[in-house]
Amino acid sequence: MSDLHELSASEQVRALRAGDVSSHDLTEHYLARIDRLDRQLGAFVTVDAEGALQDAARADELLARGEPGPLCGLPLGIKDLFATAGTRTTFGSATTAEYVPAEDSWTVGLLRSAGAVLLGKTNTPEFGATCYTENDVTTRPAVTPYDPGRYSSGSSGGAATAVAAGLLPVAHGSDSAGSIRTPAATCHLVGVKPSRGLVSPAPAIGFVSAGTEGPIARTVADAALLLDVMAHPAPGDLYGWRPTGGFADAATRTPGRPLKIALWTETGVDGVETHPESVLAAQRTAALLRELGHDVREIPIPVTLAEPVQQAFVAWFGYSVSAAVSALVPAERRNLLQPYSRYLAEAGDALSGNEVVQTQSVLARYAGGFLGALDEFDVALTPTTSAPPVRIGHYHEHGVEAVGNRMLNWSCHTPWANLTGQPAISVPSHVDGDGLPHGAQLVGRRCHDAELLSLAAQLEDAALWEDHHPSCWS
Structure with missing residues (x-):
């Protein structure tokens, strides 16, 4: 069973239902890989082997009775x-560090109810x-x-590391400024930030939310499998909405029409150029989209990350x-905060309250500029990051005061989609x-x-990216 992690998450679900593998064996396989590899990778904060094996035993009982949920028996990290x-x-x-909740968050509860086996908590x-x-x-x-000398980005860095290294088949993440997409890009993975309201932040409540889980x-197909479970907004969610069809189905078909796609590669940050390899990622994707019949038009970046926006x-x-x-x-534990968090x-x-409102107004105008400029387009295409994965320690080279701008310089292509509430996906190039x-x-x-997932699946089927794996995979 040394090759179980070679199977995609969707293939593992089918193998579990067919009885070709048990959840117990699958769970033990991943626990063994975590034990062997994670000390060098930093993917997990907590591994709950005992709880995971108990979850797996319950999943095997449900599988035997023919009563599986959509993720029944599939190992997962939160x-x-x-x-x-x-x-x-x-x-x-x-x-x-020692906080133990009495209840699951809304989305974690959905994943448990779907039969997922929770192996532990991924690093953040x-x-x-931060984006590291x-x-x-x-x-x-x-x-x-x-x-391993470079960050897998953040804040869903542990989740991306785990999936790329074969420590998990698929992982739960969240994204407030690119925190699913940039880790996916550094690890040759697919990362999905859903539209605002598709995945509920409950029990959190707020009139404005840039963040969501995905x-x-x-x-x-594996991303769609998980998203189908997560996309059930909690009752009372201010922005909650339900899709008309399943995302797993959307990932099996092409878009129903040629799409009009806007392309840009500029960072929008004064003095910061997009790295040639990052530009190449967008250009390769654009070339294939044109071959597939879509209308790709290069435009100037709609709004720059001017100093007031930064x-x-x-x-x-x-x-x-x-x-x-x-x-x-x-208050007595604030001394344990990291320097940048304390800053x-x-x-x-x-x-002041007035300054917070003014900050929101600046960001709202920034987001509105994108929505207005892109009104005639179905999709926007950019690099996911402005440069390759960065070396450990990069962000702190000029002190805590410079960390925020250094992060924006690298991750400048992603935050605007959080503010507009649009769906976004990073695909490997x-x-x-x-x-x-x-x-x-x-x-x-x-x-x-659903349309965005269909487009990504079309690119995958057309071999935009090869099936690469890091050396620790085998």
Whole structure:
């Protein structure tokens, strides 16, 4: 059974239902790989082997009775920003390292009800505030298995590392500024950020939310498999909506018509050029889309990341971290915060209510510029990141005050889609001569998630990317 992880998640589900493999054997296979490989990769914060094997035993009983849920028996990891009943949820912070929730978050509950076997919690930065995954809970940052000296991005870095290294078949992630898409790009994976409201943030409540949960997977079909389970908004969700059909079905068909697609590769950041390999990722994708009959038109970037917008992003990060720290961290434990988190929390604490509203207004105008410019297009196409995966320590080379802008320089292609609420997906493009992965981002119309998945599946079927794996895969 040394090759079980070679099967896609969809193939594993079919093998479980056919009785070709048991959930117990599948779970033990992944637990053994985690035990053997994760010390060098930093994918997990917590591994619950005992609980996972209990979940697997229950799944095997349901499979034997012919009563499986859609994920019955499939091993899964949950990002450690989301509550898991009975399993510690650290939020990537030493300040809350021993917190054990009494209840699951809404989406975790859906995944459990679907029969998933929860192996543990995947690595995330402190309160999810950075596009790199490094904290004081784990001894190693989450790294891309393609080069363990480089981050697998964040804040869903652990999830992407786990899937790319064959420690999980598919993983749960979340994305507030690119946190599913940029890790997917650094690990040669598919990462889906759904439209606002498709996946409920419950029990969190807010009038404005840039973040949402979504899947990280090896294939479009695997991402759709997980998204079908997650896409059931909680009752009372302000933005909740339900799709008219299944996403797994959407991933088996091509778009029903040629799509009009806008392409740009500029970063929009003064003085920051997109790396040639990142440009190539978008251009390769555009060329194939044209061959498939779509109308791809190169346009100037609709809105730049001017200094006021960058300042607004950093202020918004500060406000968000300040709110999390106020809600979760007792005053006597604030000394355990990492330096950048402390910097953000203090900056957020200093904001007045008027300044928070002004920050939201700047970001709303920035987002509105994209919506207006893209009104005539079905899809936007960009690189996912402005450069290859970065080396460990890169973001702190010029002190905590520079971290926010250095992150935006690298991840500048993704945050706008969070603010507009549009669905976005990062698909693999290629692995460069240094062995580093690069991805392309596709952004669709709001609530047209199924069309976007169909387009990504069409690219996959047309062999936009090869089936690469890192050296630890075998």
